Amino acid sequence: MRLGLSLGYWGAGPPPGQGELVALAEDLGFDSVWTAEAYGSDALTPLAWLGSRTTRLRLGTGVVQVSARTPTATAMAALTLDHLSGGRFVLGLGVSGPQVVEGWYGQPYPRPLARTREYVAVLRQAFAREVVRLDGEQYRIPFPGGTGLGKALRPTVHPLRADLPVLLAAEGPKNVALAAEVADGWIPLFYSPHDDAHYRAALAEGFARPGARRTADDFEVACTVPVEVDDDVDAAADRVRPMLALYVGGMGARGVNFHYEVFARMGFEAECARIQELYLSGAKAEAVAAVPLAMVEKVALVGPRAKIADDLAAWEASPVTTMLVSGPPETLRTMAELVG
Template sequence: MTTRSLHLPVAAQPRVDSLVDLAQLGERHGYDTAWLPETWGRDAVTVLTSIARETDTIELGPSVVNVYSRSPALLGQTATTLQEVADGRLRMGIAPSGPAVIEGWHGLEFDRPLRRTREYIEIMRAVMSGETVHYDGDIFSLSGFRLRCDPPAEPVPIDAAGMGPKSVELAGRFADGWHAILFTPEGFRNRLEDFRRGVDLGDRDRDDLRVTLSVTACALEDGDRARELARQHLAFYVGAMGTYYRESLSRQGYEDEALEIATAWANGNHDEAIACIPEALLDDLAAVGTPERARKELAKFESLEGVDDLSIGFPRGASSDDIETTLEGLSPDT
């Protein structure tokens, strides 16, 4: 059975307590997990700690923290500590992010993202085992240290996000799950084949792994406004966040549209970029409109074979009221 989770807003909220309130609301409405993005706003660790203290049953995790701005050993320590604070409810999501954030914000070279992700997974697991870590990789070499506290009583699953064939294969081969973001139903099916190939290469049991699909959602009585908010959101990601989202959209059969969006955005024509998203593409990527329409579109994603957890996210421009209305209108209890 597919669980339904909550992808907390990527846009800045008024205060940390606003995110805590949304996680509590999600818990009351039966959402399985509260996923927290980390970009260039509040850090995920502090916010997740606050959420863990104020919730009881909902699972928690970042989706995602990048594999550049913190060392792999530190992320292992962080996961250990958050698991203790959350009473065993933590699930980590990691990924390379992209050059726009890693180079433009963190000032680091975006080097060997796939290899780096694999080594992070391996080192984090070694750290959280509680044993002395001896690791000799292509990027990292560690030796002679172990946790000074008890290892997690409950192992912390480590998921990897990915959009391209090799990154998704890596998730299936080495991680405990895959986070899929900005996929059409057909695009998801294609990448699921890469995930399954990774599972086979790693001699893994598919039943032990979790696939989380994040879908942008907005369910408002003013359905036209909900769709316009989603258009703005998608245009920003394709146009402003480097090449990864554009390339992913191109692989999914929307090469011309992706190029038009990116070109218009790069030229400063943001309204034109938004207008480049046709109705069919919007429905292929999101669940937006009136509550009735949004629920119908969401069911299309939830019924996809291979989805274990469907996570609803929100447009960047959505207000607090828009987010709460959507969260309640699309909740598992509805």
Template sequence: MKGETAASLAVHLPVAAQSSLDRLVDLGVRAERLGYGRVWLPETWGRDAVTTLALLSARTERIGLGSSLFTVYSRSPALVGQTAATLQEAAGGRFRVGLGPSGPAVVERWHGVDFERPLRRTREYVDIVRQVLSGERVSYDGDCFELDGFRLRCDPPETPPPVDVGGMGPKAVELAGRFADGWHAIMCSPDGLRSRFDDLERGASLGGRAVDDVRTTLVLPCAVSERAEHARRLVTAHVAFYVGGMGTFYRDALERQGYPVASAHAAWQDGDRDAARDVAETFVDDLAVSGTPDDAQAALARFRAVDGLDEVAIAFPRGATVNDIETTMRVLSPESSGRNRRT
């Protein structure tokens, strides 16, 4: 696999608890000052990622930037290619595009689009985005998209941004290993990651390449506080929401890892949030980092040590305040956690 050094550290910017766009961008600027290697920005149903990443590209100088993730149901694949080319230009070559299907709850209830053929659609997006970024005429005959006759109407990036894919199930991870430049994992324990690495390696083999060529990133919920129980409540509520409030997508992913989440999902659907959180608390330490600074740094080190993992993206629970976020970023920063990282 990829060696014995600790995975590098990135920041996965929050989608909640930010009073303004300027405040959100400030967190990315702070991440650069703290020595993080990259800022990832998710896109759910709040501020859009493109505007925010463009502002970040203007206000930062060194830190890598990336989308984690653009859903493959909200923009056409050609538009994602155009956007990736533009952000790569704006960021001076620091951009990395992340794509994924998201889940049916967001796709159908927010975007109003049927959640159909998510794996095939993701595969075609990867192909088309790369064609757009090449600067050549896009000609594609797929199951979901048929395109022909146009090319990017500006110079393509001198260095095309890598194209990453998010995935949770075995086939989705295999797809990332076979076709993408990187894989983004979410809601994975260290053992769950190791199981998915088998799928990633199988996909890389099918694609005729080494699994070491696929950069792996874990999006990891983290909360640090001198009040350890406060931090633990934040990550527990976060996990419970994803298990119970986001359809069956995350529930199924955690069931594959062996966690008893069916009762948490049922309790949440019945309106009993406390019962859902009680179940999530029994396994939250396998999926998140929380506690005092010393405890959180030790927990983070356990994830960073997973062989085959290139990067841990520090993410923040939905209920985290600005102070919670800033404390967590500072305590878990590369300078505080040690500088033994992968490039």
């Protein structure tokens, strides 16, 4: 299992010290660095900026939002970054949720799986420097209306790699199976190595489909894992609880919250309902306090160094191939020593 540095997306502005943190990760032997986007900072610009300071780290987006750019615009960015980094770019894609897709991008959200399948098909054509054509339900290239002068084109840039890797972010079983079928990897969120039978089944289903691109042996699973080192387990968990309460309680609407569903499948349905009720009613502190330690420990590494070392065994036995961690320099050093 390899280590990656997860930087996420900005808050109100550029986080201080990220350049130094990326340099440290490279010095410690980390494999990759990953950026994200929501509805503020984008994923590609910081990755290019930070990547210019590195020589070995793979540069991944975790994730670029599908609705933010047309598939050909994303292909151009990927081709460009791959050249600038000497073949180190990894394109992670995700569909986000209806609140962001419709509320921020002004795009329709329904049928995200079909949209993702067509999006990846366009990317593959561009990466192979083929003439891009698609007569899909979500994307039609060239556009059949308008002036009638649209022309099928191929990239002017010669790709550095025709097999530039594409990873899909997915939480539900159908999305996970799609990732195993059409992508080079999967980016889970709130994955638990203790409750992953449904994920393993979904991956197996995708690998077994006709024309599947990869097998379990050459498929990347890049998973974000919160890490909090502290002699007091509850104090460590307290630093993870606000994030879980936000995603379970506030990232989505009642009945349409994919993160809620992930934890409900782990057996925390009653807890999720309580957290969401509190969060959406404005009682955020109470929602945070309602996150049980058991829920935190399903998806995070918390507590003393020795406990974290023991808990790593479950992750190393899981399908996860790249563990994405974040935190201060001492956390990165600890994980580099433990994962080796």
